[in-house]
Amino acid sequence: MDILKSENLSKTYGSGEISVEALKNVDFTVKEGEFVAVVGASGSGKSTLLHLLGGLDKPTNGKVLINDRDIYTLKEKDLSIFRRREIGFIFQFYNLVPVLTAKENITLPLLLDGRTIDKDYIDELLSTLKIKDRKEHLPSALSGGQQQRVAIARALATKPSIIFADEPTGNLDSKISSEVLDLLRISIKKYHQTLVMITHDEEVAKTADRIVTLEDGKIISNEVVVK
Amino acid sequence: MRKYNGLTFKYLNKQRQRTALTLLGIILSVALITSIGIFGESIKHGMVQQVLDLNGKYHGVFDNLDDKDISILKKHTKVKNVGIQTPLGGYNRDDSSLTISIEGWDKNLINMIGRSLVKGRWPKDNNEIVLEGWLLEQLNIEPTIGNKFTWKYDRTYLDEEGKWNNFESEAEFTLVGIMKDSPGGKATGSSLSLVSINTVKKLLPKSLLNKNVFFWINDDYKIKDTLNELQNNLNIDDDNVRANYQLLNTLGENDKVNFPIIFLIIIVLIATVGAIYNIFHISVIERIKEFGTLRSIGTTPKQIKKMLFTEGFFLSLISIPIGILVGFIFSRLLISNLSIVNNVANEVVVSFKVIITSSIVGLLAVFISIYNPARLASKVSPIEAMGNDSAVLKEGTTKKRKWHSLLNSLFGITGKMAYQNLWRNKKRSVVTIFSMTLGCILFIVFSFINSSADFDNILDDYLHGDYTIMVNRGMEKYSLKDLENINNMEGIKEVKAIKFRGFGFNLMFNEGKVNSDFLKYYKEEILKLPHYNQEKKNGQYLLESDVFGYDDKTLSKIDKYLEKGNIDIKRMKEKPLALLINSRVDPGYRVGDKIKFNVSLFDNDEGEYIGDKEVKLEIGGILNFYPVNMGTYSMGPGIVLHEDMFKDILEINGYSRFDISIEPKVKREKIENKLEGITNKIPRGTFIDYEKEKKLLQKQKRQINIMVISLIIVIGLIGFFNIVNTITTNLIIRTREFGMLRAIGITNKQLKKMVRLEGMFYGIISAFWGSILGTILSYILYLLFKQEATYMKWSTPLISIIGVCVGTIIVGVLATLIPLKRIYSMNIVESIRNVE
Secondary structure, eight states: OEEEEEEEEEEEESOGGGOEEEEEEEEEEEETTOEEEEEEOTTSSHHHHHHHHTTSSOOSEEEEEETTEEGGGSOHHHHHHHHHHHEEEEOTTOOOOTTSOHHHHHHHHHHHTTOOOOHHHHHHHHHHTTOGGGTTSOGGGSOHHHHHHHHHHHHHHTOOSEEEEESTTTTSOHHHHHHHHHHHHHHHHHTTOEEEEEOSOHHHHHTSSEEEEEETTEEEEEEEOOO | OOSTTHHHHHHHHHSHHHHHHHHHHHHHHHHHHHHHHHHHHHHHHHHHHHHHHHHOSOSEEEOSOOHHHHHHHHHOTTEEEEEEEEEEEEEOOSOTTOEEEEEEEOHHHHHHHTOOEEEEOOOOSTTEEEEEHHHHHHTTOOOOTTOEEEEEEEEEEEOTTSOEEEEEEEEEEEEEEEEOOOTTHHHHTEEEEEEOHHHHHHHSOGGGOOOEEEEEEOTTSOHHHHHHHHHHHHTOOGGGEEEOHHHHHHTTOSOOOOHHHHHHHHHHHHHHHHHHHHHHHHHHHHTHHHHHHHHHTTOOHHHHHHHHHHHHHHHHHHHHHHHHHHHHHHHHHHHHHHOSSOOSSOSOOOOHHHHHHHHHHHHHHHHHHHHHHHHHHHHOOHHHHHHOHHHHSOOOOOOOHHHHHHHHHHHHHHHHHHHHHHTSSHHHHHHHHHHHHHHHHHHHHHHHHHHHSOHHHHHHHHTOSSEEEEOOSSSOOBOHHHHHHHHHSTTEEEEEEEEEEEEEEEEEEOGGGSOHHHHHHIIIIITTSTTOOOOOBTTBEEEEEEEEEEOHHHHTTOGGGEEEEOOOHHHHHHSOEEEEEOOSSOOOOOTTOEEEEEEEEEOTTTOOEEEEEEEEEEEEEEESSOSSOOSOOOSSOEEEEEHHHHHHHHOOOSBSEEEEEEOTTOOHHHHHHHHHHHHTTSTTOEEEEOHHHHHHHHHHHHHHHHHHHHHHHHHHHHHHHHHHHHHHHHHHHTHHHHHHHHHTTOOHHHHHHHHHHHHHHHHHHHHHHHHHHHHHHHHHHHHHHTTTOTTOOOOOOHHHHHHHHHHHHHHHHHHTHHHHHHHHHSOHHHHHHTTO
């Protein structure tokens, strides 16, 4: 079943002579439980695609359907709520709130949603991501790898159906990168989640179920990885 | 761009909004300092003018100068103006209810003292005289120029053996002019009549002629020093020197430091520097990346610092003159709109000093403010600045766990985050909270001063109500019937009735029973007075005292003057228990002492002397002030009795004074007519209407209020400016964080709540400290001024505290409106990309 679908998705920045077409009529689908890697050169439109799919930006044209729901017909408030319930984001620079502890950062989306915290689930996440003993630390007391694992836990905390990751290991060295990626893969398998990840790293891309390659705002290849 | 410094101007031009904001901040601060300066100078000028109008334009008087010294003084380079006074004597009438002195003045003195004519001209020669209008009326002299009348005049003098003598004579005078009444002359029954100096020379024996010289020192010289110098040069005894102390005090020549003003200026300076600091700090933070870029292409830290200082200098160049102008316009508007009738400051005085001080302070504030941000900017590491800004601006975190769980349960996670965000940059938050706290402190302190200066109380102290009917000389008194008539009039709120006998008692004392200072004062000053009864009675010294009989109402309101003992009205009614007023030299009596007086008794109707008796009074309490001023003071301590006891001892039924308060909004004219009717039953009775004084006081109070409120508003504005800047800065630094928060699904409402809470917390913390410090400070002020301002009362300023809390919270929340708009307008992707 397609969990995510984009139709004719386009994004133009600026207008007139200085306008830049970052994305051109992209049709793209992701199945439930799939791990899709998005690759492409700098400026090919990867991040734009990810942001549009995740409802962070507004497309110039086209639509994005998540669970058959056109997310850009939602009001700003409903879109915010939809995002925090259905989507998880992981960024290259972790983007943790520096004044909150690791555990608080992880539970933040739940708290924003006014939901009660499923303690067992959070503990399980902490153990799976091997940050249980760091949960009371502030981000400044965590290493890069640990911070990114907290960010992953945060993305998983609301049990979203899709996780978007923008070069989650781009800022980590290779050993820690593979460790973090392993944990991410284990997690999404365990909780039956869908993952769309931008990466520069071919090796990382090869671990996905499918690799989508972008160039000049267009998908130029869409290949299932044979393992 | 010819020089790298050109970048500064390019930036200023590009970031117009920020530049405008910075300019506005400096303008506001400089305007504040300027207006305080102009206000201060104008008020001082107004007060000096008032003293000059009242006392005349002279710095001092040298008595008994000879012509040689006068001509030295006239030619002295340090002396600008000299006026000569030669007293002739007093107009000697059988009726002693008025004191009329006749003096010869030269033109200079008339101008210096500021007397003016209503009619006619000044006296030249030939027994020409000028009188005050009210005196003509009182003496039933036709106010026609050319009118002639004969006056007896007398003059007391010390003869060669040191004994007091009296010179008496008479002369025919010709009225050549009518002077404007001197203020208070009628109420105190004293009047000045002017003749020419030549007339005095003609009418007095040469040995009695003396010249007193009033002088005004050149503006370029220090008054006090010059006064001493002149005294030494001319070899004048201290006894013959009278400095115009009221003027010297007003001019600030009395070496006293004005702490409240200095305190105020320091607060304003701190708030100002804080505001400008914040502005520059934020503008540097906004450009951190730019500085990183500059550093990466090889700009040295020194060059970056130089760029910022250039920027500050340039901004100062524009904003300081505008600030001074705005301050000028602001204070001018306030002064001219508020003192149409008010005479505290009726002229806007702008001195060079104020302009220079404001400029220097503004410039200094800018440079102090730039110093830190410039250091920060010059230290930016190129890589860090371009990559990740939070790495450059190291942020502290707090660990006050207890608070956090409370906030969490109160406001949810957004509340907790908001509170912690407050402390991410401690220094900046402290500056912001500090400036707001200052606003709160000022508000509480000024409202305390305002409310403690209870208007009714001041009126009570100085005016005793709306009207006074008074007779302070002679034997005639108002009757109980008069009192009842007034009490029964419509619209009367309260009447306080006072019995009085000037010089009614003679204090009898032995050498050993009083203070040595008092004895010295008695022997050296009092016994030497002309006509003073030097005889001892029964071997004891005598000293005249004024005696008052207060009614219950008056006695119940004079607690504030009580220094020792207590006021037991019930006992005072029945027993010879008195309150002693020590206003000159303390004789050293204590509460509980019994002192003897000799009392002369007079017939109630005819005023004939009946005989003497001795009374013994116990001192129940000691007062430090004459609660009711009857316009005459004897040399001895004042005695206050209950009116019943007064009647028993002195056998006086009548009243000498009624202080009348009326209900608000009654027809004054009707009451005034009736009261004047009662007053005029006794020819020497005086009717005083305090409406003008009351209005003047009200106006002054209103003006002070408006001044204080404007000050609080401007300081509040600077505080507001600070919070806006701080919150904006905080938000700029956290742009990416907001992007992330929105990405993980924070709604605009939640974001708004968080940012608003942040503003609110600034308000709450400022209100907390402001309330505590303001309360403490108001109490300290109360302790400091309690002695001088007896009407002051202190209680916890609850209303101001509530006002401060509500005000700061509103200001805090309002301050987030602008930055919030900025966050909304930012696209999530942009915010995240902003740094990635």
